[in-house]
Amino acid sequence: MTTKAATSSSVRLAAETWESLFRSQVAVMRRLQAGKAFKRLPIKEYDVLFTLSRCPTGKLRLNEINDHVLLSQSSLSRLVERLEKRGLLERSVAPDDGRGILLGLTDAGRELQKEIGREHVRDIAELVAPALTAEEQRELLRLTEKLQAFVAGK
Amino acid sequence: MTTKAATSSSVRLAAETWESLFRSQVAVMRRLQAGKAFKRLPIKEYDVLFTLSRCPTGKLRLNEINDHVLLSQSSLSRLVERLEKRGLLERSVAPDDGRGILLGLTDAGRELQKEIGREHVRDIAELVAPALTAEEQRELLRLTEKLQAFVAGK
């Protein structure tokens, strides 16, 4: 049996861990989004282009992308609308599901993602690499992946 | 001297680490902000009350709070305005700096923070505690604190 005291301390530990994870994300994100590259395209919109660029098939459903970003379904719908208007991606109806929308980068979208991405990655490296040893980064990577995997499968 | 290959791999590691940290934060935050408690008060507004509740003096400057949240100065200014209108906090002029605004919780604000906080902490524990061992949580806590400390002092 778990004692009350042990439960309380495990709750506290979880809360402190999350708090620290969250604040570190805020601190890093604050710096990153101030990057010069994001004057060309807001970081949230960049993130959608990035997600598409990482996808092997090059196409993703709207709802798949929605799982990766912190936006409501309707906000993402309009964000994508803006990207399409700028000619950075194209919509098409999903072949196997008439309700679904497939998104794919245009050449211009792929190009812009790469340009911003290069600078963005440099900024990330400047913030993260000197803060933690390679070993620590690998451990942080492992732990956050494990956390994410658990939360996703719930 | 650092070789090109070593530099490239360290850059990649930093980028992957950040990406994973960020996505795990998105996944957890998505669940947390869906919590029933945040129908009473949006999570960003709760966060300001929480930050004030943790402060030993009970009072914080607007710009101090701004460092902890991912909001522009003007957005925070108006968020605080909403909280004041709801009677959850009070503004006062900073005694040592006529430009500064000191924020402090009202009794109602303290009470609401505690009520939401209790539920919020439970939700956090349900997501984080089963995902990682206590040892892993302590390590994640340590690493994110270290990252945050480095980024803050830059």
Add this chain to the structure above:
DNA sequence: CATCGATACATGCAAATGCATCTATCTTGG
């Protein structure tokens, strides 16, 4: 295969956000 609930995405509308700018106060150099 007709119906009914569920799912995917779009849209009207009110609220929140950020940028640029404004005012007031502080700080510094002469």
Add this chain to the structure above:
DNA sequence: CCAAGATAGATGCATTTGCATGTATCGATG
């Protein structure tokens, strides 16, 4: 002590966001 630049926070305004809801398609059930 004064002027000039810096800093804290407020505000006008255009953009973005989310909630509620709408439309279309899908899937299961009788």
